[in-house]
Amino acid sequence: MYDIITVGSATVDVFVKTESELIKIKTKEGEEDLIAYPTGRKILIDKLDFMTGGGATNTAVCFSRLGLKTACLSSIGNDDNGKKILDELKKEKIDFIGTIESGESGKPKGRADGKTAGIGGMTSYSIVLDSMEHDRTILTYKALSNNLKFKKLETNIKKGKLKTKWFYFCTMLGESFKTLEKLAEYAKKNNIKVAFNPTNYLAKEGPKKLKKILDATEALVLNKEEAKLLLGYKPEDMTLTIERLMKELNRLGPNIIVITDGANGAYCYEDANKRFMYHIQPRGVKLMETTGAGDAFTSSFIAGLIKGKPIEFCLFLAQTNTESVIQHYGAKNILLTWDKVLKEMKKYKHKVVRMKV
Numbered sequence: 001m002y003d004i005i006t007v008g009s010a011t012v013d014v015f016v017k018t019e020s021e022l023i024k025i026k027t028k029e030g031e032e033d034l035i036a037y038p039t040g041r042k043i044l045i046d047k048l049d050f051m052t053g054g055g056a057t058n059t060a061v062c063f064s065r066l067g068l069k070t071a072c073l074s075s076i077g078n079d080d081n082g083k084k085i086l087d088e089l090k091k092e093k094i095d096f097i098g099t100i101e102s103g104e105s106g107k108p109k110g111r112a113d114g115k116t117a118g119i120g121g122m123t124s125y126s127i128v129l130d131s132m133e134h135d136r137t138i139l140t141y142k143a144l145s146n147n148l149k150f151k152k153l154e155t156n157i158k159k160g161k162l163k164t165k166w167f168y169f170c171t172m173l174g175e176s177f178k179t180l181e182k183l184a185e186y187a188k189k190n191n192i193k194v195a196f197n198p199t200n201y202l203a204k205e206g207p208k209k210l211k212k213i214l215d216a217t218e219a220l221v222l223n224k225e226e227a228k229l230l231l232g233y234k235p236e237d238m239t240l241t242i243e244r245l246m247k248e249l250n251r252l253g254p255n256i257i258v259i260t261d262g263a264n265g266a267y268c269y270e271d272a273n274k275r276f277m278y279h280i281q282p283r284g285v286k287l288m289e290t291t292g293a294g295d296a297f298t299s300s301f302i303a304g305l306i307k308g309k310p311i312e313f314c315l316f317l318a319q320t321n322t323e324s325v326i327q328h329y330g331a332k333n334i335l336l337t338w339d340k341v342l343k344e345m346k347k348y349k350h351k352v353v354r355m356k357v
Helices: 055-065 080-091 150-158 174-189 211-216 224-230 242-250 293-306 311-325 338-347
Strands: 002-007 011-017 021-027 030-036 047-053 070-073 075-077 099-101 124-130 136-141 164-169 193-196 217-223 256-260 266-270 276-280 352-356
Touching: 002 055, 002 174, 002 293, 011 080, 047 055, 047 080, 055 070, 055 080, 055 293, 075 080, 150 174, 164 174, 164 293, 174 193, 174 211, 193 211, 193 293, 211 217, 217 224, 217 293, 224 242, 224 256, 242 256, 242 266, 242 276, 256 293, 266 311, 276 311, 293 311, 311 338, 311 352
Parallel strands: 002 070, 002 164, 011 124, 075 099, 164 193, 193 217, 217 256
Antiparallel strands: 011 047, 021 030, 124 136, 256 266, 266 276, 276 352
């Protein structure tokens, strides 16, 4: 039996570092930052790095390095990028229990916007554009990540390969979202706990669309903007307090709610103790690149729960591992092992505050 199975995308990411600048524009939703490039010119690239990524692999590596028996459930292609992903998972002692699709790369089998399948045999791919201020924009082609079919997992279920204590659900679209729903039902029937980390894509669909998943969710982790979208509020609505968002999300079903709020830190509220909310403030570390920060935080927090640690410890663990990741390039290069993260936690005393609500 696994401690946890991660379910989500598996990609190859190319990190493109340039001297692009940020510009601010005003829209009807408010002020927005954009990475700017001049048109009609060649743009010199300062650095180019190829790494594996995607929510399922990023979090799987985090869980494995923290000492948990881990499997990754995703859909990849029978191509060079798919092989890179499999090689890295093997190196990190993670079982791949997803699907490997064959097909002529480059021949579309439909749209890749989540409404239909992606592309035959092509592993998902992302281009991460970094600015001189280290803000990043990601161009992502979902391809097979949107085409994980539950029917193709039935053999693994019969063989007992989906026996686990926890599932970790990332954002998935198209056919893969239907699979998430069926896995949520499978989890409820088999007393498997679910951690759910929806991004804007899913959060904006609202609780009705996500009901099957939320009904099975033990721990819901998302950022403040995603929390507002999930509850049907506008992201620019500044009247909404963290406390209010926590309580409204709790009423949707999950027992544990975590909301991250950038430089303002992270907050946690649990159904078992509704009188209190927990808060941790990040240290002012030097920021290099933020890709994978959310994956590192969420998976580290859930790892603490799986190990039976209290909420305060889980927040401390999550913040410490996240700060390691954002000081380097790549979503998982500097994810810490259990022993190393404990040493870092002793070195830097984060303060977790328990507040009455």
